[in-house]
Amino acid sequence: MARTSDIEKAAEVLRAGGLVALPTETVYGLGADAEDPAAVARIFQVKGRPPSHPLIVHIGGAEHLDDWVQDVPATARLLAEHFWPGPLTLVLRRGHRVPLEATGGLETVAVRVPDHPVALALLSSFGGGVTAPSANRFGSVSPTTADHVRTELGDAVDFVLDGGPCEVGVESTIVDATGKIPSILRPGGVTREDLEAVLGYPIAVPSTSRVRVPGQHPSHYAPRARVVLVEPEKVVAEAELAQELGHQVGVFLPPFLADAPVKAHAVLAVPASTAAYARELYGFLRELDERGCDLIVASLPAEEGLGLAIANRLRRAAGPRPTV
Numbered sequence: 001m002a003r004t005s006d007i008e009k010a011a012e013v014l015r016a017g018g019l020v021a022l023p024t025e026t027v028y029g030l031g032a033d034a035e036d037p038a039a040v041a042r043i044f045q046v047k048g049r050p051p052s053h054p055l056i057v058h059i060g061g062a063e064h065l066d067d068w069v070q071d072v073p074a075t076a077r078l079l080a081e082h083f084w085p086g087p088l089t090l091v092l093r094r095g096h097r098v099p100l101e102a103t104g105g106l107e108t109v110a111v112r113v114p115d116h117p118v119a120l121a122l123l124s125s126f127g128g129g130v131t132a133p134s135a136n137r138f139g140s141v142s143p144t145t146a147d148h149v150r151t152e153l154g155d156a157v158d159f160v161l162d163g164g165p166c167e168v169g170v171e172s173t174i175v176d177a178t179g180k181i182p183s184i185l186r187p188g189g190v191t192r193e194d195l196e197a198v199l200g201y202p203i204a205v206p207s208t209s210r211v212r213v214p215g216q217h218p219s220h221y222a223p224r225a226r227v228v229l230v231e232p233e234k235v236v237a238e239a240e241l242a243q244e245l246g247h248q249v250g251v252f253l254p255p256f257l258a259d260a261p262v263k264a265h266a267v268l269a270v271p272a273s274t275a276a277y278a279r280e281l282y283g284f285l286r287e288l289d290e291r292g293c294d295l296i297v298a299s300l301p302a303e304e305g306l307g308l309a310i311a312n313r314l315r316r317a318a319g320p321r322p323t324v
């Protein structure tokens, strides 16, 4: 776990234009000083992320919001007040302190206050905003432990702050809050139901077949193994068939089949609670890669509560891969 001296060292690295991997409650981020275009450019280089894909600016508290954005609608303030610190990202009009490098050239910027003591301590010690995408290579599975970051990025990061495993395990919910009526651009750690309870009206969620947010490709959050999604009742039969055909099959066994025997290379039991499933999801995908699976058979959870975010990530893990 990070100590005070680690946090001070990490803040120093940020001030010097370096990259710090930091724990948040969602996933580990690859952070840079949001106001340093050269440092921000290094994030894209290390991740192999196209520069048109905007990043999230992390700030230390809702009271700093107006330093980074302008024209904040009342609904955005309401959401910030309710959900920050927490896994909710608000897209608002870009303030002058945010360089276009951090927004992929957009006049809007994504902002959030992470709910993690180490991230908050770093933001407080550093004093500015930290722009950070997930600390993984572009398109691959997001890291939920400091070890995942070290394994994937190694020396490309100047400093890794260890804050233990991430509590939420999937990325933040991104809400377009530029207008009077907000809409969900990406489902995540704050559920649609929680947002609707605060707003008092239904809120739009993107259809899964269309790419709405810049930087969201059909294939993302993807392990090396190919991911195949089937009906929950067919998981075992599909997995055993593929194994018989010579694949090394990894299985996400749905909770209602817990302990069912499956003739496959590796079997992971999906937790019955969606909070536990979200927390384990990326670790599961990484584990099946590590165990040498070339095919993963899974099914989608019900798309309510955190199940909406889990289903979104699984669909994109199963999405068509780039051919290059």
Ligand code: AMP
Pocket (backbone or CB within 6 Å): 053, 054, 055, 056, 091, 103, 106, 108, 109, 110, 132, 133, 134, 171, 174, 185, 186, 213, 214, 215, 216
């Ligand atoms: P990551 O941290 O890797 O999950 O990436 C940040 C996410 O925030 C990406 O999905 C971006 O598309 C999204 N994002 C960041 N800024 C904006 C913005 N101004 N408008 C819409 N989406 C954004």
Ligand code: MG
Pocket (backbone or CB within 6 Å): 133, 134, 142
């Ligand atoms: Mg990411």
